[in-house]
Amino acid sequence: MPIRFKTPRGTRDLLPQEMRIFRYLESILRETFESFGYSEVQTPIFELFDLFALRSGDEIRNTMFVFETGEGEMALRPEMTAPICRMIVEGKLDVSRKPIKVYYIARCFRYEEPQAGRYREFWQAGCELMGSPYPEADVEVIELADRVLKKLGVKDYVIRLGDVALLRTYMESLGVNYEVQNKVLSTLDHVQSSINKLEVYINKLKDDGMLDKTEIIDLSERAYNIERLKRRLRRYEVPAPFRQYLELDLEVYKVEDLSRDELIKFIERKIEELMILIPLALAYEGLLIAGQRVRLPLRVAEVLSRALRAKGHDITEVIERAEDLFGHVDKAKEEISRLEEIIELLKELEVSNVLLDLGLARGLEYYTGIVFEVHVPFLGAQSQVCGGGRYDKLVAEFGGPNIPAVGLAFGMDRLMLVLEKTMQVKLSEQPLVMVVPVSTKEIPAAIRISSQLRQRGVRVFSELMRRSLKRSLSMADKLGASVVIIVGEKELREGKVVVRYMKERRQDIVKIEDLGKVVACYLKS
DSSP, X not given: OOOOOOOOTTOOOOOHHHHHHHHHHHHHHHHHHHXXXXXXXXXXXXXXXXXXXXXXXXXXXXXSOEEEETTEEEEEOSOSHHHHHHHHHTTOSOTTSSSXXXXXXXXXXXXXXXXXXXXXXXXXXXXXXXXOOSHHHHHHHHHHHHHXXXXXXXXXXXXXXXXXXXXXXXXXXXXXXXXXXXXXXXXXXXXXXXXXXXXXXXXXXXXXXXXXXXXXXXXXXXXHHHHHHHHHHXXXXXXXXXXXXXXXXXXXXXXXXXXXXXXHHHHHHHHHHHHHHHXXXXXXXXXXXTTEEEOOOHHHHHHHXXXXXXXXXXXXXXXXXXXXXXXXXXXXXXXHHHHHHHHHHHHXXXXXXXXXXXXXXXXXXXXXXXXXXXXXXXXXXXXXEEXXXXXXXXXXXXXXXXXXXXXXXXXXXXXXXXXXXXXXXXXXXXXXXEEEEXXXXXXXXXXXXXXXXXXXXXXXXXXXXXXXXXXXXXXXXXXXXXXXXXXXXXXXHTTEEEEEETTTTEEEEEEHHHXXXXXXXXXXX
């Protein structure tokens, strides 16, 4: 039995119309990056595995494509920030010319369970701005993200803005070291991901939709996990204000039977429980770091829980909550002032749709300050199309100079989903001209005419199958050709060809010497 070949799991083929969208998207990204003064770079598609494991530890091995070579363990790159930091460490980028501004459009890889809009082989387009510690650098990167969405004609999007420096400085003031902070922020990112997924379900229900079977199963599993966490936390002497959140929820056993309104209330309750219980678990169950159990002070857990709930489009109100949570810490107070400056500058640039979210942590542990995500809500669970933030320590951790940095990355696969859903018309290729010899005798002339037209910049499809004229015209229709040039024996003797205009269903006899000009004028009209 012959082998059935197909694309590897988590990959996809891009067909002609998809490639037109991809190249259009690529042109908008490249044009926008370069308008801000960024220069393009590219790095090898694989790097030493240790480059990525240095910050995240060996546990990331299971999320990457890792392979052995005679020069050591290599990994297909999962992102581009670390390779660009390596370029700095190697002295390949001139750090004396600050800020360093580079961009990339690159294929990356991750060994994870594929999902809709999330592939094992994927494209990222991003930029890194290195050398400036000032708020205007953060603002430029956020403005760049906003500019791309506007150029693509996307209207419904939200910029979620957070600042992990507030969480870091607060934890630092209570003696929580940097590595533990990283794990805490990683945990908060997982909480945010779960909350985002649950909010997608709420929005779907509020839009008069119902959850499908797969979504009900996912919701039930998330709810069961929360109930399991409650049971574990009931073993501890949890303070009175939190005990109400440890009550078992019997509705978890009948999710399939809940009405739309009951489901909405149920999911809202699960979101509230997540924001309370996960920080509590950090205080009582702790984190396993290097084989040791590390527990957070309870007051840190309380602040994290409140931070997760401190978000909204009313920037003034969220800033007041930030001052209430972190204002007693000098470094955090300075960061709040910096955050306010960033928000004011964004207003100057008319960057709107900003939602300030004090619990936003992002998945990568190296962030040290501002973090942000761009979400397009109609994509549902795959709504995030861009993310970024400030990472002031990463280059130094790789052995390079102590250089502040901020960057972003777009998921091009997600942006393609946006364009496929929002573009009013399909992207068309350059008009096509087909050249058809009536018989084999006219083939040399037809090939010569095709070549001459191409040299004038015309897109030409030559008849290479020796089809009859009738079948060739039928093929021209299928190809969407605007013009068919028919090279016949009689006309050729007179130095002429037949030019058939497919849309109008009419034709003219044109001198070969005038053909290029005639075709060019028609295609421009």
